[in-house]
Structures are given as structure tokens and as C-alpha cells.
Amino acid sequence: MFNDVISFIQDLYKGEKFIPLHAPIFSGNEKKYVNEAIDSTFVSSVGAFVDRFEVEFAKYVGAKKAVVTGNGTSALHAALHLLGVSHGDEVLTQALTFVATPNAISYCGAHPVFLDSDAETLGLSVISLHRFLESHAEVRAGVCYNKKTGRRIMACLPMHVFGHPVKIEDIVKICDSYNVPVIEDAAESLGSFYNGVHTGLFGKIGVFSFNGNKIITSGGGGMLVTNDEALGKRAKHLTTTAKVPHAWEFFHDEIGFNYRMPNLNAALIVGQLEQLPFFVENKRATAEMYRQFFEKKGIQFFVEPEKAKSNYWLNAILLSDRKERDAFLHETNRQGVMTRPVWNLMPDLPMYKSAYSEDLTVARSLADRIVNIPSSVRHS
Numbered sequence: 352m353f354n355d356v357i358s359f360i361q362d363l364y365k366g367e368k369f370i371p372l373h374a375p376i377f378s379g380n381e382k383k384y385v386n387e388a389i390d391s392t393f394v395s396s397v398g399a400f401v402d403r404f405e406v407e408f409a410k411y412v413g414a415k416k417a418v419v420t421g422n423g424t425s426a427l428h429a430a431l432h433l434l435g436v437s438h439g440d441e442v443l444t445q446a447l448t449f450v451a452t453p454n455a456i457s458y459c460g461a462h463p464v465f466l467d468s469d470a471e472t473l474g475l476s477v478i479s480l481h482r483f484l485e486s487h488a489e490v491r492a493g494v495c496y497n498k499k500t501g502r503r504i505m506a507c508l509p510m511h512v513f514g515h516p517v518k519i520e521d522i523v524k525i526c527d528s529y530n531v532p533v534i535e536d537a538a539e540s541l542g543s544f545y546n547g548v549h550t551g552l553f554g555k556i557g558v559f560s561f562n563g564n565k566i567i568t569s570g571g572g573g574m575l576v577t578n579d580e581a582l583g584k585r586a587k588h589l590t591t592t593a594k595v596p597h598a599w600e601f602f603h604d605e606i607g608f609n610y611r612m613p614n615l616n617a618a619l620i621v622g623q624l625e626q627l628p629f630f631v632e633n634k635r636a637t638a639e640m641y642r643q644f645f646e647k648k649g650i651q652f653f654v655e656p657e658k659a660k661s662n663y664w665l666n667a668i669l670l671s672d673r674k675e676r677d678a679f680l681h682e683t684n685r686q687g688v689m690t691r692p693v694w695n696l697m698p699d700l701p702m703y704k705s706a707y708s709e710d711l712t713v714a715r716s717l718a719d720r721i722v723n724i725p726s727s728v729r730h731s
């Protein structure tokens with residue numbers, strides 16, 4: 352019964368034998384720049400491509416400052432640490448996300464609080480956030496506390512799922528009224544805008560990932576962006592061992608992290624970043640073909656939310672129940688069309704079983720039924 356879907360995807364990807372979910376392509380200056388990095392001998396933690404990537408990335412997203420890191424998870428950890436999240440605090444996030452989101456919270460010794468999802472954006476539900484804060488939060492001397500646990504609520508960490516922007520303006524507005532700073536997990540949403548502003552720039556800090564399956568890759572990498580210059584400067588300091596600049600002295604003024612991206616990886620991604628506008632347009636065109644196809648089939652295909660321009664990093668459909676989802680996963684993968692379910696809900700993982708969760712009705716229904724379908728940039 353899924354054969355028309357499978358042949359549609361095979362046609363879209365020109366009959367490749369195996370169609371991956373998301374494969375990188377290196378069709379620009381990547382090899383040239385990597386060779387330049389090798390020839391310069393600067394392959395490691397400092398180099399011209401690191402600086403160049405930070406400048407060009409900041410320009411693309413429209414941020415005052417961008418600080419590159421070794422991966423997205425370390426960027427999330429550094430972002431939380433920079434906002435003072437520490438042992439015993441709480442951080443609000445969504446139950447339906449990739450495990451790196453709550454793991455970064457845990458690295459700070461803090462407790463994730465899992466909220467429900469929005470059925471339209473797939474991200475953090477504004478209603479669930481509002482309900483939690485109304486019933487649990489209290490601001491004393493400018494600090495937000497959870498009345499029931501006595502813990503500080505130090506941040507809110509929404510994630511833009513599959514590149515589709517969440518209702519970020521509403522989230523920031525509610526969090527502002529409780530003095531809770533927002534960090535955006537924009538790991539999947541490079542190239543996605545909300546109300547004309549790039550994702551990652553609504554909260555205090557935005558975080559990106561350049562893992563191999565993301566829209567552009569450095570092999571592995573991450574980035575923090577902010578419009579707060581002082582915070583940006585501190586982010587660079589903290590992620591580069593907190594060394595006070597000096598020609599020869601080793602003086603470090605706090606416990607910093609070695610979260611740097613090697614220049615070799617930066618060279619690769621400078622080449623990737625040049626192609627990002629083309630990748631986004633190519634993926635948006637693919638999504639439009641999927642949309643038209645699934646509309647005719649009567650299967651729900653996720654489109655960009657209202658006010659959003661999405662990068663359509665991973666395309667997703669919603670099947671009717673878990674049983675149909677499993678049959679679809681089985682048949683597509685058997686025929687060489689790679690598909691994947693969405694993540695398990697975080698509170699269903701052993702280490703987050705005892706974490707606090709709000710009512711997760713929407714997240715659970717999405718987790719049972721979402722399937723990601725092949726979404727790589729198509730060669731013309």
C-alpha cells in the first residue's frame with residue numbers, strides 16, 4: 352500500500368539504489384579550502400578559516416557575534432553555563448527533542464522540565480509553557496523560582512524541530528514576563544526564519560550544529576550566536592580555555608572549556624556555507640513537491656508554520672497510528688528508501704524517567720506517528 356510513496360521518492364532521487372535520509376554534498380570550494388588549511392599547517396584549534404567562518408556565519412544569520420565550537424552539544428552546554436545555569440537549577444524544554452538538548456542541561460547539574468509540543472510547529476507548546484509557569488513559577492527579587500520544588504528556573508530551551516521555527520516570539524514574551532532567559536536550540540534550523548528574523552536570534556543565545564546530517568556540515572561542529580556583544584566575547588573566552596591573551600603567558604582566569612573547532616573542519620564548512628542559500632532553495636522545492644504529492648494521497652505532510660520560512664531540513668509525514676508507522680518504516684527501509692521515526696520522548700529514556708513532565712498528550716501522539724522521509728539536496 353506504500354508503493355506509490357516509495358516510487359515517488361525513488362523518482363525524486365532519480366532512482367538511486369539506496370536513498371539516505373540526509374546525505375551531505377560537497378560541490379563547491381570545500382576541497383580547495385581544506386587543502387589551503389593543510390598547506391598553511393594550521394589544521395588545529397586556531398586558524399584563518401575559524402575566524403572567517405565566525406564572521407561569515409554571523410553575517411548570514413544577522414547576529415552581532417558568532418562563536419564556533421566542536422559540536423552542537425558543547426555549544427548548548429556552554430550557552431547554559433554562560434547564563435549561569437548550575438547545580439540544582441531547572442531548565443524548561445520540550446519532551447520531543449533530540450537527547451542532546453536535555454543532556455546539555457544535565458551537564459550543568461540542572462534538571463530538565465519536559466513540556467508538551469505544538470501540533471503545528473512540532474516544537475515547544477506555548478500553551479504548555481504558559482500553564483507550567485502559571486502553576487509553578489514565582490519571581491522573587493528578579494529571579495524565577497519553582498514554588499513547588501524551591502529551585503531556580505534559570506532558562507527555557509525550545510528547539511526548532513526539523514528546521515520548522517517554533518512560535519518563538521510568544522515563547523520569549525512569556526519567558527520575559529517571568530525573567531526566564533531563552534536559549535534557542537536551533538541545531539536543525541540554519542536557513543530558517545521567523546517573521547523575517549533568523550532562528551536563534553530571538554533569545555539571549557542561539558545554538559547551531561554542523562554534524563554530518565545537518566543542512567551544512569564541518570564533519571562535526573557547532574556555533575553560538577548572540578546580539579549581546581559582551582556575552583559573545585565571554586562565550587569565545589569560555590569555549591577557548593579562558594586564556595587571557597598574552598604573547599607567552601599561560602594565564603586562565605576561570606575554568607574554561609576546550610570546545611574549539613579545528614581549522615581543518617572550519618575550512619570544510621566555509622565551503623559549505625557558500626552553498627547554503629542554494630541548499631535551502633533546493634530543499635524548499637523538494638518539500639513543495641512532497642506537499643503536493645501527499646495532499647493528493649491524503650497523508651499529512653508538515654509544512655512551514657505561519658510567519659515562518661523553513662529550511663525543510665528533514666521532511667516529515669504523520670501517519671494514523673503507531674502500527675501504520677511501523678509498517679511504513681519496515682517497507683520503505685526494506686526497499687532502500689531510508690526513513691526514520693522521530694525520537695522517543697525524553698521522559699521515556701531511563702535517565703530522564705524521574706524528571707518532571709507536564710501533560711504530554713500532543714508530544715506522545717506525534718512521537719507515535721511521525722516519520723522522516725529522504726530530504727537530501729537533490730542534484731540537478
Ligand SMILES: *Cc1c(COP(=O)(O)O)cnc(C)c1O
Nearest residue numbers: 422423424449451538560561562
Ligand atoms: C544535532 C542536534 C544537536 C547536537 O548537535 P551535535 O553537533 O551532534 O552535538 C542538538 N540538538 C538538536 C535538536 C540536534 O538536532
